[in-house]
Amino acid sequence: MTQKNFAPVVLFVYARPVHTQCTLDALAANLEAKETELIIYADAARSEKDASKVQAVRDVISDVKGFKSVTLHMREHNVGLAQNIIEGVSNVTQQYGRAIVLEDDIVTSPAFLGFMNAALEKYKTEPKVWHISGWNYPIETDGLGDAFFWRMMNCWGWATWAERWQHFNKEPLRLIDSWSDKQKHYFDLDGTGVFWSQVLANN
Numbered sequence: 001m002t003q004k005n006f007a008p009v010v011l012f013v014y015a016r017p018v019h020t021q022c023t024l025d026a027l028a029a030n031l032e033a034k035e036t037e038l039i040i041y042a043d044a045a046r047s048e049k050d051a052s053k054v055q056a057v058r059d060v061i062s063d064v065k066g067f068k069s070v071t072l073h074m075r076e077h078n079v080g081l082a083q084n085i086i087e088g089v090s091n092v093t094q095q096y097g098r099a100i101v102l103e104d105d106i107v108t109s110p111a112f113l114g115f116m117n118a119a120l121e122k123y124k125t126e127p128k129v130w131h132i133s134g135w136n137y138p139i140e141t142d143g144l145g146d147a148f149f150w151r152m153m154n155c156w157g158w159a160t161w162a163e164r165w166q167h168f169n170k171e172p173l174r175l176i177d178s179w180s181d182k183q184k185h186y187f188d189l190d191g192t193g194v195f196w197s198q199v200l201a202n203n
Contacts, residue, residue, distance in 0.1 A: 007120055008037040010092045012085050013104040015053035020060050020104045028066035032113040038067040041088040044075040093162035100159040108157055116159045132159040172203045
């Protein structure tokens with residue numbers, strides 16, 4: 001993989017300066033960081049009680065080193081986590097064709113960027129693969145390799161392509177109203193109670 005092919009990282013931050021610093025430090029420890037564009041979306045304070053922490057985060061991200069470039073998007077008004085991520089991922093994937101996505105409480109492995117970039121390249125023409133995940137729920141791993149296919153989306157360090165992301169719609173009510181019990185059960189990994197509850201919570 002040539003240096004010019006490294007995907008940008010889009011990081012979403014809010015009011016956790018210590019967490020944000022840990023996330024940045026871990027990411028910068030990746031060998032590929034120096035050739036990676038880092039794009040940070042910082043949401044504005046929801047209320048006055050968060051203002052000082054939000055400013056502390058902005059102080060942290062205003063002095064980031066170790067990356068090819070750093071682009072800051074400082075929200076003037078609070079938009080909330082969901083809108084911040086949806087708009088940010090949409091903007092970055094439209095511009096670059098793909099993106100690696102992090103939030104401000106994820107400490108990555110030094111191998112994270114290498115793995116994500118390799119997977120983005122390997123599966124870029126495979127329409128059945130919609131995202132790459134750097135984390136998974138604890139599951140039985142007998143018979144699985146270091147990487148494997150899985151039918152769920154995990155958002156603790158992930159990546160995707162513009163042509164897949166364009167199909168995303170935040171429409172939980174449509175799923176609730178239109179899916180059969182069988183589809184809901186399948187989506188919930190055969191009734192784990194973990195995933196369908198998130199759809200209901202976002203309604």
